[in-house]
Every structure is written in C-alpha cells, then in structure tokens.
Amino acid sequence: MMTDSIGTTPRAGASHSFRSLPLLLLRLRAYLALIFLVVLFSLVAPSFLSSRNLVIVAEQVAVFAILGIGMTFVILASGIDLSVGSIAGLSAMITGYLISEGLRLPFVDVAVFAHVVLVCAAALAIGTLVGMINGWFITRLRVTPFIMTLGMLYVARGAAQLVSDGATYGDLSGQAALNNEGFLLLGTGRLLSVPIPIWLMVALALVAIYVTRRTVFGRQVFAVGGNERAAELSGVRVNRIKIGTYAISGFCAALAGLIIASRLGAANPAIATSYELNAIAVVVLGGASLFGGVGTIGGTLVGAFVLGVLSNGMVLVGISDFWQTVITGAVIVLAVVVDQLQRRVEKSMSERRARQA
Amino acid sequence: MTAPAERCRDDDPRIVLSARAIRKAYPGTVALKGVDFDIHHAKVNVLIGENGAGKSTLMKILAGIEQPTSGTLHYRGEALHLAHPREAIKRGIGIVHQELNLCANLNVAENMFIGKELKGPVGTVRLDRQRRIATEVLTRMGQRINVDALVQELSIGERQIVEIAKVLVSEVDVLILDEPTSSLSKAEVGVLFSLIEELKRQGVSIVYISHRLEELIEIGDTFTVLRDGNLAGTGTAGEVTVDWLVTRMIGAQMEGPLRDGRAAATFADRPVALRVEGLEASGVNGGLALKRLSFSIKRGEIVGFYGLMGAGRTELFETLIGLRRALAGTIEIEGQRLPLDGTIAERIRAGIALVPEDRQKLGLVPNRSVADNLLLANLERYAGITGLRSGRMRRDVSRCIDELMIKVSDPDVLVSTLSGGNQQKAVLGKNLLTEPRILLLDEPTRGIDIKARRELFEVIDRLAESGLTILYASSDLGEIIGGADRVLVMSQGRITADLQREELTEARLVASSQVQRRDTRKESA
Ligand SMILES: Nc1ncnc2c1ncn2[C@@H]1O[C@H](COP(=O)(O)OP(=O)(O)OP(=O)(O)O)[C@@H](O)[C@H]1O
Ligand SMILES: [Mg+2]
Numbered sequence: 001m002m003t004d005s006i007g008t009t010p011r012a013g014a015s016h017s018f019r020s021l022p023l024l025l026l027r028l029r030a031y032l033a034l035i036f037l038v039v040l041f042s043l044v045a046p047s048f049l050s051s052r053n054l055v056i057v058a059e060q061v062a063v064f065a066i067l068g069i070g071m072t073f074v075i076l077a078s079g080i081d082l083s084v085g086s087i088a089g090l091s092a093m094i095t096g097y098l099i100s101e102g103l104r105l106p107f108v109d110v111a112v113f114a115h116v117v118l119v120c121a122a123a124l125a126i127g128t129l130v131g132m133i134n135g136w137f138i139t140r141l142r143v144t145p146f147i148m149t150l151g152m153l154y155v156a157r158g159a160a161q162l163v164s165d166g167a168t169y170g171d172l173s174g175q176a177a178l179n180n181e182g183f184l185l186l187g188t189g190r191l192l193s194v195p196i197p198i199w200l201m202v203a204l205a206l207v208a209i210y211v212t213r214r215t216v217f218g219r220q221v222f223a224v225g226g227n228e229r230a231a232e233l234s235g236v237r238v239n240r241i242k243i244g245t246y247a248i249s250g251f252c253a254a255l256a257g258l259i260i261a262s263r264l265g266a267a268n269p270a271i272a273t274s275y276e277l278n279a280i281a282v283v284v285l286g287g288a289s290l291f292g293g294v295g296t297i298g299g300t301l302v303g304a305f306v307l308g309v310l311s312n313g314m315v316l317v318g319i320s321d322f323w324q325t326v327i328t329g330a331v332i333v334l335a336v337v338v339d340q341l342q343r344r345v346e347k348s349m350s351e352r353r354a355r356q357a
Numbered sequence: 358m359t360a361p362a363e364r365c366r367d368d369d370p371r372i373v374l375s376a377r378a379i380r381k382a383y384p385g386t387v388a389l390k391g392v393d394f395d396i397h398h399a400k401v402n403v404l405i406g407e408n409g410a411g412k413s414t415l416m417k418i419l420a421g422i423e424q425p426t427s428g429t430l431h432y433r434g435e436a437l438h439l440a441h442p443r444e445a446i447k448r449g450i451g452i453v454h455q456e457l458n459l460c461a462n463l464n465v466a467e468n469m470f471i472g473k474e475l476k477g478p479v480g481t482v483r484l485d486r487q488r489r490i491a492t493e494v495l496t497r498m499g500q501r502i503n504v505d506a507l508v509q510e511l512s513i514g515e516r517q518i519v520e521i522a523k524v525l526v527s528e529v530d531v532l533i534l535d536e537p538t539s540s541l542s543k544a545e546v547g548v549l550f551s552l553i554e555e556l557k558r559q560g561v562s563i564v565y566i567s568h569r570l571e572e573l574i575e576i577g578d579t580f581t582v583l584r585d586g587n588l589a590g591t592g593t594a595g596e597v598t599v600d601w602l603v604t605r606m607i608g609a610q611m612e613g614p615l616r617d618g619r620a621a622a623t624f625a626d627r628p629v630a631l632r633v634e635g636l637e638a639s640g641v642n643g644g645l646a647l648k649r650l651s652f653s654i655k656r657g658e659i660v661g662f663y664g665l666m667g668a669g670r671t672e673l674f675e676t677l678i679g680l681r682r683a684l685a686g687t688i689e690i691e692g693q694r695l696p697l698d699g700t701i702a703e704r705i706r707a708g709i710a711l712v713p714e715d716r717q718k719l720g721l722v723p724n725r726s727v728a729d730n731l732l733l734a735n736l737e738r739y740a741g742i743t744g745l746r747s748g749r750m751r752r753d754v755s756r757c758i759d760e761l762m763i764k765v766s767d768p769d770v771l772v773s774t775l776s777g778g779n780q781q782k783a784v785l786g787k788n789l790l791t792e793p794r795i796l797l798l799d800e801p802t803r804g805i806d807i808k809a810r811r812e813l814f815e816v817i818d819r820l821a822e823s824g825l826t827i828l829y830a831s832s833d834l835g836e837i838i839g840g841a842d843r844v845l846v847m848s849q850g851r852i853t854a855d856l857q858r859e860e861l862t863e864a865r866l867v868a869s870s871q872v873q874r875r876d877t878r879k880e881s882a
C-alpha cells in the first residue's frame with residue numbers, strides 16, 4: 001500500500017501534478033487527519049493543549065514511533081515481529097535489576113553496580129540479541145516469522161518475570177554512593193525544553209530514513225520484501241538482511257522499554273504488554289504493506305502521531321475504555337480503506353486523462 | 358551424430374567454462390544424467406532440447422543456484438565449486454532466467470542493481486549514478502523504458518528486457534540467456550541479436566537457450582542438444598540445420614508446417630461468436646491501451662493476433678475476460694451483450710477462458726500439485742453428493758497430462774517443480790478443462806518446445822472443429838502464419854490489418870504491425 005502523501009521514497013513515476021483538489025486531500029490525508037484530531041481535541045478538551053498533557057502525548061508518541069520504526073524494517077522485508085512488547089518488558093526488567101540489585105557475580109557474594117550508561121547499553125544489547133535470535137531461527141531453521149516471534153513473545157515475557165520472580169523494581173533513581181543515578185533523565189529529562197524521548201525518536205527516525213533510502217542494506221531490505229527469490233538470485237545475502245531487520249526491531253524495542261521504565265521510575269514485568277499490536281498498527285497507519293516491500297519511515301512517524309494523539313485525546317474527552325478500543329480498531333481499518341480509495345481515484349483520473357488525450 | 362571437430366581438453370584456452378559428467382537428481386526425477394557441456398570463448402553456445410530435457414537445470418548449476426549431485430565444473434582450466442549464486446556473479450557468470458525474477462515494488466534502475474549496488478564513500482548507494490548507467494544500458498539495447506518506472510507497471514516483454522539489462526550493468530565474462538526472447542517479437546529480437554554480436558566482439562561468451570529454431574540457427578556458433586537429461590549431440594555453425602536439431606531433440610524427423618492438415622474452411626455462413634465494437638481500455642501508465650477497437654469473429658474460427666511489444670494484445674484479452682475494466686464499447690457473445698463492468702467469474706460463465714501470458718502470477722498456484730492446479734478452475738463440475746468425485750477427477754487429470762504431454766513423474770508433485778514449458782502446458786490444460794466457448798490464448802507457446810507446439814496446435818484444431826472459437830496472441834511469425842484462419846494485426850491499441858489465411862505473408866504482417874510505430878515511441882518517451 002503506497003502512500004505518496006508521506007513519500008520519503010522518491011518516485012518519479014508518481015510525480016503527477018497536484019491539479020485536482022480531492023486527490024491532493026486524499027494524498028495528504030494522514031497529515032489532515034492528524035491536524036483534524038489536534039483541532040478537535042483542543043476544542044473539546046481544553047486541557048489537551050496544556051504543556052503537561054503535550055509532554056504526555058509526546059512521550060507516548062515517541063514510544064510508538066520507536067517501536068514502529070523497528071517494525072517498519074521487519075515489515076518492509078515482509079516479516080512480522082510480535083515479540084517487541086515482550087522485548088521492551090525484558091529490557092525494562094534487566095535495567096531495573098542492574099540498577100536496584102546490581103549484577104550478582106557467581107561464586108563470590110558480590111554485586112557489581114555499573115554506570116547507567118553501561119546499564120542501558122546492556123539492555124539494548126540484549127534486545128538486539130533477542131532480535132537476532134528471532135532472525136536466526138526464521139532464516140536458518142525456517143520457522144515462519146509469525147510463529148517464531150509469537151513464541152518469543154512468550155519466552156521474553158517469561159524471562160522478564162524470571163528476572164525478579166515477578167516482582168516490581170519500585171525505584172530506579174539509583175544511589176549516589178553507587179554512582180548509578182541518572183536513569184530517570186532518559187524518560188523525563190529535557191533538552192531545549194523538548195523531552196529527551198522526542199529527541200531520541202527524531203534521531204532514530206533520521207538515521208532510519210537515511211538507512212532505508214540511501215544504504216545498500218536499506219535498498220536490499222526493499223528488494224527482499226518485494227521478491228525474495230529475485231533478491232537471492234541477484235546475490236543478495238537474504239538471510240543476513242532479514243536477521244538485520246529483526247536485530248533493528250529488537251534494538252528499538254529495548255530502547256522503548258528503557259524509556260517507559262525511566263518515565264515510570266519503576267520496572268515491572270508487565271511493561272509494554274501487547275505493544276506489538278500498537279507497533280504494527282502504527283506501521284499500517286503509515287501506509288506500509290504487510291506483504292512487504294512498500295512503506296516509509298516518514299509514514300510510520302505520522303502513524304505514531306495519529307495513534308498517540310487519538311488515544312490521549314479520547315482519554316481526555318472521557319470516552320470509555322471500551323469505546324476507545326473500538327474506535328482505535330475502526331481507525332486502523334479505515335486507514336487501509338482510504339488507501340485503497342486513493343488508488344482507485346488515481347486510476348480513474350488517469351483513465352479520464354487518457355481518454356481526453 | 359556429428360562429433361565436434363575435435364574433443365576439447367579441459368585446459369583448452371578456447372573453453373571458458375566446462376561441465377563434465379554432470380548429474381542432478383531430484384526426488385522422483387533425474388534431471389541430468391551425466392552431461393558434458395563446454396562454453397567456448399566469445400561464441401554463442403546454443404543449448405536446445407525438449408521441455409524438461411534439463412537445460413535450465415544445467416544452467417542453474419553453472420550459475421551456482423543448484424549444486425550437482427555429481428560431476429565437476431572447470432573455469433578457465435581450474436576446478437570450480439559454486440555454493441551460492443554470489444560466487445558465480447563474482448566470477449562474471451551472469452544469467453537471465455527463464456522465469457522473470459524482478460522486484461515489482463522497485464523501479465527499473467533499482468532492479469538492475471540489486472545485489473550490486475554502487476557504493477559511495479560512506480556506504481551510501483549512488484542512486485543517481487545507477488540511474489545513469491541503467492539508462493545507458495537500456496539505450497544501448499534500443500529501448501525507451503523509463504528507469505524510474507516501477508517494474509509492476511511494465512509489460513511482460515519490457516520486464517524481459519529489464520532482466521537482460523540487469524545482467525549487463527556489470528562486467529560479465531559468461532552470459533547465460535535462458536529463453537530470453539519468449540515474450541519478444543521480431544523487432545526486439547533483432548536488437549537483442551545485434552547486442553549479442555557486440556558482446557561477442559568484446560570477448561563475452563554466451564549461452565543461448567530457445568525453442569525458436571530459426572533464431573538459433575541465425576545466432577548460434579556451437580550447438581549442444583539435450584534429450585531427457587542426456588547429451589544427444591553437438592555441432593557447429595554451418596553443419597547444423599533445423600532438421601539436424603529436430604532429429605536430435607526428439608529422435609525423429611518432423612515433417613510439414615504447422616497445421617498442414619487443416620482444410621481451408623470458409624466461415625461466411627457461420628454465426629458470429631464474438632463481436633467487439635468501439636472497445637476502449639486504459640493502460641497501466643495512463644495512456645489508452647485500446648482505442649476504439651472493433652472486430653467480429655465467427656464460431657469455430659481460429660484468429661491470430663500479431664503485434665509488437667505493447668501493441669495492446671494482452672490488454673485486449675484482459676479486457677475481454679474482465680480483468681481490466683473497459684471504458685467504452687460493447688462486447689457481445691453469440692448475440693448477447695455482456696455488461697462492461699462484469700466480473701471475471703461472470704465472463705467465465707458466459708463462456709470465455711483466458712490462458713494468461715504471465716503464468717507465474719496469474720496462471721498457477723505454485724505451492725499446489727499439478728493435479729490441483731489442473732482442476733482448480735473447474736471444481737464445481739466434480740461436486741457430487743458425497744463430496745468431490747475423485748475417480749473422475751483423476752481420470753480427467755491423467756487425460757489432460759497425456760493429451761498435452763506434460764512431463765511429470767506424478768500428478769501430485771508441486772507444479773512449481775515442473776520445467777518452464779511444462780508449467781505453461783499445465784495452465785493451458787486447466788483452461789481446457791473448463792470447456793469454454795471462446796478461448797483466449799496469450800502467447801500460448803511461450804517456452805513450449807516445437808513438438809509440444811505442434812501438439813498444441815493440433816489440440817486447437819480439434820477444439821475449433823468442435824465449435825470452439827479461439828483467439829491467440831503470438832509474437833512468433835511462423836506460428837501466426839501457420840496457425841490461424843485469420844489474423845488481426847494490432848499496433849498502438851488499434852487494429853491495423855485484418856488478413857485472411859491466403860493473404861498472410863511475413864512482409865505484410867511486419868509492415869502492418871509497425872504502423873504508427875513512431876507515435877508509440879513518442880508517447881512512451
Ligand atoms: N526443484 C525441482 N524438483 C523436482 N524436479 C525438478 C525440479 N526442478 C526441475 N525438475 C525436473 O527436472 C527436469 C528438467 O527440468 P528443466 O527445468 O531443466 O527443463 P528444461 O530443459 O529447462 O525445460 P523447458 O524447455 O521446459 O524450460 C524436469 O523434469 C523437471 O520436472
Ligand atoms: Mg527451462
């Protein structure tokens with residue numbers, strides 16, 4: 001499902017003039033929907049535009065976007081990753097463990113407390129590793145992506161519970177004596193009065209846009225998603241590319257887990273439960289095709305904003321939980337329907353042009 | 358059997374790549390039973406054989422895609438082991454596959470550089486440079502394909518061109534062409550041949566596989582014939598004739614042109630089976646593919662559609678079957694007008710069947726068996742009270758396999774393991790089993806060997822005899838001249854000639870297929 005409105009992939013083939021207004025509106029629909037939601041909620045719920053609320057929205061959006069960016073890579077290569085929520089949970093719990101209890105060394109009764117930067121790096125590395133394990137099983141042992149990552153959804157969540165035997169690490173602020181303070185900055189800190197998570201999201205998105213558009217890896221991801229056999233026969237190392245996409249997804253999931261834990265100031269094993277569905281929704285809202293080969297990072301970002309604003313606004317307006325769920329689902333399906341509508345309008349317009357010519 | 362002038366030794370400098378005693382066993386079949394094959398330096402090495410003889414398998418082994426069960430490869434005198442396509446690509450062994458292998462979601466330039474992206478200083482892909490080189494290569498091939506167009510917007514013929522161009526963007530030493538011209542018409546083949554001559558002069562060694570024998574005689578320097586996985590003969594240009602090839606390919610002579618036996622029938626007093634009036638439909642990239650097309654066809658008539666790539670034949674057939682929506686005009690079957698916005702199922706029920714050109718995408722379900730595929734379009738007929746009647750189904754499947762001579766060890770093997778030509782026959786068989794009134798065949802002989810082609814036209818004759826009306830599109834002049842009662846020539850979405858059987862000459866067909874060719878070019882540019 002190609003959405004040119006968010007086209008970060010240059011496509012000269014689609015560079016028709018924007019002469020017709022309806023088509024223009026259709027193409028820009030994701031942005032329009034976003035503006036519509038913002039205006040609507042700020043009218044109905046004045047607290048929506050309060051700086052306090054905007055920070056909450058921003059953090060929510062950042063988590064969705066970061067998960068979505070990783071998921072975009074996987075979906076572009078025509079895979080799926082159902083384990084991202086669990087990986088986020090695992091990463092949060094590992095962080096909690098390393099900050100609160102330190103690393104227990106075997107045989108000797110000492111615990112090592114590391115600097116938070118090291119702690120975060122460890123959590124990110126483990127997330128990436130879990131992603132690579134997904135990829136390895138999918139490519140080498142030919143487990144289908146759905147099954148493999150469904151299995152990992154359970155395994156990683158279980159591992160998150162095992163870290164603390166199911167308990168919550170209630171205080172992640174660290175101790176000055178142990179020189180491991182500062183973790184909370186990640187989720188709650190600001191730079192130029194913009195929350196750190198937003199900076200992380202922007203940085204990650206920029207890197208991801210560059211990778212998808214201009215690197216060999218990125219272009220090969222599109223090739224693998226478009227026609228795996230053709231890519232293989234052209235000498236692309238298909239397995240490496242796929243493992244790479246799952247590794248990226250695992251990394252992004254771990255980063256999201258860190259942000260959530262840091263914002264909460266606590267880590268519990270249920271963090272980010274079912275967030276994999278949000279991640280997939282964000283990618284689909286952004287116009288990617290689940291068949292692979294079509295989609296953009298820019299689209300995913302807009303998708304994250306739409307989903308984040310929508311869910312926050314609905315809470316403020318006071319829509320019941322149950323209706324929120326129904327509406328979210330309807331919006332996702334609607335996005336795909338409109339996507340198809342756009343193609344049909346484009347086609348009939350080009351037909352009309354052809355007949356006039 | 359003509360022996361080669363002298364037996365070449367493995368270290369002969371004139372041999373670039375040689376295969377010795379290659380055996381390849383698949384579960385249920387042995388595709389190659391100890392074959393020797395030499396690729397001579399800067400020559401066109403022709404490989405020929407019936408469908409399923411093992412040609413593609415041998416080429417896949419030379420390109421590192423399949424590994425031989427036993428046997429050895431030598432590259433410039435040194436033993437060669439290819440575990441992966443990449444290793445072959447690295448040595449300059451390029452292959453254009455029989456089946457199209459492109460990424461429909463990427464544009465032409467990107468497709469040409471998959472796996473060999475041009476890297477800039479910091480690992481960046483140099484997209485602009487890739488576009489420039491892609492444009493250069495296509496221009497050298499005499500093609501005006503837009504390098505920014507998505508591959509999904511291209512016709513089959515254009516995709517075939519892109520496949521060839523894809524190999525040419527990097528330096529090749531050995532170039533394997535596995536039926537590169539099956540969707541190309543004479544003009545495009547001509548361009549390809551001059552390109553091959555140029556490559557030969559540059560020292561590229563070429564392997565050329567085709568079922569178009571005249572083409573082979575024209576271009577080939579050395580000839581190797583495979584039969585049933587065995588070497589059936591080798592020869593060199595000069596001594597090899599079409600008869601020589603045929604005898605070795607099928608072990609017997611084949612006499613007379615296509616459809617020799619068919620009596621010239623007159624259709625003047627037959628009822629009209631299909632009438633099309635003012636039909637219009639759009640093409641993929643905006644232009645009109647069909648421009649006010651009108652013709653009528655009598656019952657039992659066999660009508661050939663000839664034209665160059667992009668003339669609109671595929672689009673016409675797709676519009677008739679309802680795959681493509683008509684913008685204007687009327688379609689009548691036996692006097693009955695069909696609604697223009699009808700679905701494909703309705704058109705099939707009205708008695709139309711289409712054997713599509715792109716069998717991979719539209720014709721077969723690759724992960725099902727041959728039997729399942731044959732019966733797919735036709736299951737309702739076998740529904741009984743106690744479920745599907747398996748006895749009748751099996752009987753029809755084996756009759757179909759026999760009649761079309763589909764080479765398959767067992768109807769239950771996956772259809773995707775059949776050789777290219779045999780897959781094509783399976784698509785045809787599937788449609789014949791629906792017993793349509795009007796049969797549309799889009800390049801029905803694409804990839805089919807000459808013996809099977811003859812059988813196919815015999816089947817077509819028999820079907821026409823029994824009252825079926827047949828429309829077929831072909832880019833092969835011999836097939837058009839020998840096979841049709843009447844030929845409609847198309848160019849640029851219009852019918853430019855309507856020729857009866859006795860009026861058919863190569864010159865007339867080619868001339869009318871090039872009417873307004875200039876305008877076409879201008880439009881696509
Ligand atoms: N993957 C596979 N599994 C099982 N059998 C196979 C497989 N690939 C090819 N075969 C069989 O090997 C034989 C040779 O096939 P191949 O594709 O080499 O024929 P070909 O000479 O290229 O024919 P064509 O002219 O139709 O392209 C066929 O009988 C085919 O069914
Ligand atoms: Mg073949």
